[in-house]
Amino acid sequence: MQGGLVSPEGAAQSQPEAAFAAEVTTTTAPTQSVPATPLGGGLPITTSEGPKLFSSPTDGGGSVGGAGLDAATAHRPEQIPELLETIDLYPPRDPLTYTDFDKKYPPDRHGEEAQPNARVWRVYRDRVNELDDDLIQGWNSTLDVLLIFAGLFSAVATAFIIEAAKQLQHDYTQYTAVGVFAVLAALNTTVPAPASLPDFGRIPTTTRSRWINGLWFASLTFALIDALLAILVKQWLVEYASRMRQPTGDGRQWARRHFAFREGLSKWHVGVVISSLAVLLHVALFLFLFGLLVFLFDLDHSICVAGAIFTGFTASFYLAATLAPLWYGDCPSMTPLLAHARGV
Template sequence: MYSAYTSSSKPSQPNSPNPGNGDQNWSEWMKRADEFDERMISVWKDDSEGVLVFTALFSTISTAAIIESYKRLSPDSGDQTTGLLADLSQQVSGSENGTQVPPFPIPPFSPSFFFVGCNIMWLLSLGLSISSAMIATLLKQYARRYMTVSRMSDKPEDRAKVRSFLLFGVRRYYMHVAVEVPPAFLHASVGLFALGLLLFFYPISKAVFYFLVILEGIFFSAYVLLTVVPWFDGTCPFSTPISTVGWYYWHFLMAFVSILLCFVESFKDHWKRFKGGYDRGIVDEALATPMVIDLEKPHKE
């Protein structure tokens, strides 16, 4: 299962010590390794906790909206009562006049396309938000397990081997991509909820609908820019969770298309970027770009 792994495999951060120097060097190496792991795990936990807090608030809003919207998928009891009373009134009037009045026809109920679509969007939104919370919880559990297992051994050299073994799995199974999935799901959930708002208000109020179209259009345009610009400009400080996930899908798709079209060099380039990762691509771009490094102290405002 781990044929690519050997006990001599070394993580890239930090560099492994010379085993011949004794436990003291291993202890020093593990100290630096623990600092690296704690920073990595801290990022995972912070992202997961942020997702869990936002999911709790957003799921409450989504649930309240669904409770209100699903009522429009069934006949209104008030309308049915009004129809029955009108039918009864006609029957009474007809009996007084000695005429037979046919029963008042009650048309079959069919929910509006917009309300059906609205409920679908909001249910999908709720499902994605709950899924993001579940994945975030699993990531927190794995982070705790990673730190616990990597520190079970007392000997520094054994701890180093266990830590390298676990870190190999982190990289092999693309944990750096997995940690981006919960925020991406959450952002997609918000987008579906916004789309559901448009479908909900279209048959109710055109004024509110057009107001939401303008408002959501502005936010959507800004979001797309923040998502796509970092793909082409590594110096852009802004990004979204979709930026990372979309970047991987983009290079995987382009690598697949390149191999179909027999563009070997293009395939190698896109596959290298895909394997290296989003952040590594920014580092490579920075190292390949000639620039003057400003060593001056930042100016105080």
């Protein structure tokens, strides 16, 4: 028709064509693509229509590599931090791929690896507890050996000291014998009276008796001091273990406390003190052996010479084994005390 008028037949034909054109326009409209991501869960993104949440296949909102945008999940930007707390950025792993370590220490969520109760603190606590148990057990074993040896040695040394101490005391048996002899001489004129009685104010001692008693008393004193200090150090170790067993608010706080107390063991040289106790007991033993040689000198020279040979060999071997690590780094006779002296 002319004049811009449309016939009824043309109007009937234009309606299907308009519908078809609208459908074609809709299907051929450019879609907005979203880059693929290996992360599971939902990720907030910003589109031309405003902020929306990109859903993973598990959310039913489209595929990870496609353009699945669910308009029902659109949120305002200020809600994104709250959404991130509920999103699992790492999808669950297949249980068959878990190692024994993962089963014992479950992995943390992304961004929570340094939280107060994170896995790293649980791993740290178990590992350092194993190291502490080995260290404390070794020290306690050493102290137990020192205490047993100090007790046996003190008993043996005391028996010898009882006999040697008599040389530093008045011989009352001799005084009694001289007094009885003087009385008999006074009653019997045929028996000559002693010229003089012993001086009760003076103790008849010799240089040899002084050396014997001095060495043996010093030996016993060192052994008793060693036992006392060993008991004291064992109390320190018990207190350290007790501190480590005290509960804390979280794993990170426990790690800080453990580091402080563990550093205290090194700062106050507890290992050096324990090694020094062993050296002190060794000194006590050699003092006793030297005193024994002096004691045997007047009794029998042959026995004294044999004892001197064995004692000299033992002392030489002890000094060589103790000082060898100063020149040979691979020598197994290194002690904490020598290592500390070498480091100084």
